[in-house]
Amino acid sequence: xxxxxxxxxxxKSREEMLPExxxxxxxxxxxxxxxxxxxxxEGYRKTLIRxxxxxxxxxxxxxxxxxxxxxxxxxxxxxxxxxxxxxDEAGHGLYLYSAxxxxxxxxxxxxxxxxxxKMKYSSIFNYPTLNWADIGAVGWLVDGAAIMNQVPLQRTSxxxxxxxxxxxxxxxxxxxxxxxxxxxxxxxGTPEQKAMAQDALNRFWYPSLMMFGPSDKDSxxxxxxxxxxxxxxxxxxxxxxxxxxxxxxxxxxxLSVPDENLAWNExxxxxxxxxxxxxxxxxxxxxxxxxxxxxxxxRVKAWEDGAWFRExxxxxxxxxxxxxxxxxx
Amino acid sequence: MPxxxxxxxxxxxxxxxxxxxxxxxxxxxxxxxxxxxxxWEVFIRGQHGLNHxxxxxxxxxxxxxxxxxxxxxxTRRSEGVSIWVVKSNDVTASSPSDKGPLFDPSNSKVYxxxxxxDIPEEVGxx
Numbered sequence: 001x002x003x004x005x006x007x008x009x010x011x012k013s014r015e016e017m018l019p020e021x022x023x024x025x026x027x028x029x030x031x032x033x034x035x036x037x038x039x040x041x042e043g044y045r046k047t048l049i050r051x052x053x054x055x056x057x058x059x060x061x062x063x064x065x066x067x068x069x070x071x072x073x074x075x076x077x078x079x080x081x082x083x084x085x086x087x088d089e090a091g092h093g094l095y096l097y098s099a100x101x102x103x104x105x106x107x108x109x110x111x112x113x114x115x116x117x118k119m120k121y122s123s124i125f126n127y128p129t130l131n132w133a134d135i136g137a138v139g140w141l142v143d144g145a146a147i148m149n150q151v152p153l154q155r156t157s158x159x160x161x162x163x164x165x166x167x168x169x170x171x172x173x174x175x176x177x178x179x180x181x182x183x184x185x186x187x188x189g190t191p192e193q194k195a196m197a198q199d200a201l202n203r204f205w206y207p208s209l210m211m212f213g214p215s216d217k218d219s220x221x222x223x224x225x226x227x228x229x230x231x232x233x234x235x236x237x238x239x240x241x242x243x244x245x246x247x248x249x250x251x252x253x254x255l256s257v258p259d260e261n262l263a264w265n266e267x268x269x270x271x272x273x274x275x276x277x278x279x280x281x282x283x284x285x286x287x288x289x290x291x292x293x294x295x296x297x298x299r300v301k302a303w304e305d306g307a308w309f310r311e312x313x314x315x316x317x318x319x320x321x322x323x324x325x326x327x328x329x
Numbered sequence: 330m331p332x333x334x335x336x337x338x339x340x341x342x343x344x345x346x347x348x349x350x351x352x353x354x355x356x357x358x359x360x361x362x363x364x365x366x367x368x369w370e371v372f373i374r375g376q377h378g379l380n381h382x383x384x385x386x387x388x389x390x391x392x393x394x395x396x397x398x399x400x401x402x403x404t405r406r407s408e409g410v411s412i413w414v415v416k417s418n419d420v421t422a423s424s425p426s427d428k429g430p431l432f433d434p435s436n437s438k439v440y441x442x443x444x445x446x447d448i449p450e451e452v453g454x455x
Contacts, residue, residue, distance in 0.1 A: 098387065
């Protein structure tokens with residue numbers, strides 16, 4: 001998902017836990033929220049920093065493929081909408097960075113970890129947006145997949161993370177609907193426009209399925225994260241939900257999902273579908289996707305080009321505070 | 330904390346010749362890291378006469394910028410008509426370990442709730 005392959009400790013059995021760990025687990029099992037200054041196992045803290053950090057980075061890097069089309073939106077209205085959407089993504093990144101900071105890591109530190117490749121962002125943002133239909137597909141599929149993951153995370157055990165997710169979910173459905181609205185327009189347009197919409201679906205379908213991460217039914221990391229309610233559903237559960245929700249939407253558009261094996265399975269009450277190519281996923285995560293270099297390069301450049309500005313404002317604030325110490329207090 | 334300085338950054342736009350551009354040394358990088366903008370807590374009052382409510386936090390160099398940024402980060406959909414910002418460092422919080430001594434005493438004072446008292450039905454609404 002926005003946080004893929006987040007490392008965590010292996011799950012401990014109750015006998016292996018220290019008394020404070022048992023008390024902590026009991027609080028989580030009772031549905032209590034854990035707040036910043038309260039005692040928490042080091043593994044819980046570290047896993048959360050990785051997961052929230054990766055989630056925040058995904059929101060920020062996720063602005064790039066869409067920002068690419070702001071100046072080329074087909075109408076002024078579409079341009080204003082896309083601007084608002086991209087601005088929301090910046091906001092989402094900021095809510096999440098703040099949540100991560102309550103765990104005792106600084107903003108600059110997590111950004112530095114992203115820029116040096118030590119923290120990741122979602123694999124999906126390493127694919128290019130080649131034309132306007134791609135902006136529709138990103139909103140519909142990528143934001144749709146994100147919502148699938150984020151709605152249950154509103155119930156996560158860590159208070160600041162849960163509150164950030166609640167804010168984000170309130171805003172996210174606008175994103176998916178604006179994407180679907182673009183797809184409806186394209187699919188009902190000229191044959192060329194419909195072909196563009198189909199092509200965008202073809203290219204974004206499997207990368208969207210990859211957003212949920214590989215199957216985690218045997219993963220010890222997932223077991224611990226689920227016990228801590230940092231992760232609420234398995235990757236496979238969410239992927240299945242996403243496919244079941246999206247296939248009828250594609251049908252409404254008159255577009256076909258690029259999967260020969262897609263078929264309704266009465267027994268499980270869901271669709272059977274093909275797995276994405278996981279070797280491609282691991283390549284993209286490892287930094288070898290179509291746009292990895294460009295995306296990270298754009299982030300680093302923005303950070304470095306903005307340094308003089310950040311320093312300038314800070315120097316101004318310090319000077320003003322020194323000149324008028326009373327007023328500044 | 331990071332150990333490696335990043336690569337030298339390009340000249341600022343108002344310095345096309347790069348006269349003021351300087352390579353980043355580790356010392357300078359450390360200084361930049363320590364000059365991270367301070368953190369502010371943001372409180373917003375909505376339209377319906379409720380109290381200002383804590384909505385989150387953000388980084389800004391000073392109070393004025395904190396308010397401007399809070400407008401963009403926390404009120405994109407008319408969530409508020411008034412913003413307060415407070416430096417996070419200036420907030421004093423009760424300690425989680427004091428939760429018991431601070432809050433338990435009120436548990437035994439159930440008579441503070443109106444439902445403690447049985448008022449006969451014929452008295453009417455009270």
